[in-house]
Amino acid sequence: MTSNDCLGFLGLGVMGLPMAQHLAQQHPLVVFNRTREKAEALAGSDIEVAQTPAEVAARCRLIFCMLANDEAVSHVMRGPAGVFQSDLRDRIIVDHSTISPRLTRTLAAEAGQRGAVWLDAPVTGGDIGAREGTLTMMVGGPREAFEVVLPYLREMGRLIVHVGPVGQGQMLKLVANLVSALNLMAASEGVRMALDLGLGLDEAALVMQNGSAQSFELTKVLDRVRRKDFTPGFSVAHRYKDLKLALDLAREARFPADLAWSAERLYREHLARGYGAQDESSYWTRWDEG
Secondary structure, eight states: OOTTTOEEEEOOSTTHHHHHHHHHTTSOEEEEOSSHHHHHHHOBTTEEEOSSHHHHHHHOSEEEEOOSSHHHHHHHHHSTTSGGGSOOTTOEEEEOSOOOHHHHHHHHHHHHHTTOEEEEOOEESHHHHHHHTOEEEEEESOHHHHHHHHHHHTTTEEEEEEEESTTHHHHHHHHHHHHHHHHHHHHHHHHHHHHHTTOOHHHHHHHHHTSTTOOHHHHHHHHHHHHTOOOOSSBHHHHHHHHHHHHHHHHHHTOOOHHHHHHHHHHHHHIIIIITTSBGGGGGGGGGGO
16 A cells, blocks of 8 residues: 555554544555554554654555553654654655644654644544444644645544634634533532431432533443443543643643642542543542542
8 A cells, every 4th residue: 555545544542443434434544553462453454554754654645543641642753763754755744643832843854844734633532432333523733734624634523623723623612621621520529428417319310401500421331330330441541631731731721620629630540549440530539549
């Protein structure tokens, strides 16, 4: 496969794997994952596994990535076998990771020096949205490049919004994630308080889900509690990482973010209790240990 007839995808984790699978339904794919076994499991007639990120960039004009954090994105781009080691003329790099706007703008500038265009396109909708192809994507970068990749984004998401220059996709994602973090913590606290008051879970859920307390995060907490399943869709470690990035933005803007600072402390405590690899909804267990 050459750059004219394939797409590249870097990162096959909880979110990246189903996103890549959606693209693979319509297009030949060249993939790379740091844990090679995950990539090999995806290999098929229209999916090839690359040895390095540089190989993906050499073979594919459009390169999508979904990685864990700033360090992972920086390494995959700048590392000794990274994307930036290839000829990037006429390439478009679409980063679905949630990372700092500052690093995003820096990487976009470095990509531009090598002839590529960078779009930051973080997503919201969680692992369920990734599997069902219903993600919401907020995209920062040049409008012309956005129009080129839009048909592919629609294969992975339902609502795709161009929000402005490079970095603004990440900023909006961090603000949105801040709201969902606070919602999840409020939902967890409310449900646990209801049970401690002797109220039934089913009755409390019925009322809250059909009133002003309803939210995506409340539904998630109730589902996870009923199933006693905290397998990560969005882990505590990732949630805490995004909280920290949002607070960095607040600090830069001199915005007080009072609730967010309280949430950071509480989630830091939850992380320290050893829940980093579990789903964020495991915050519900905070009251198990006093």
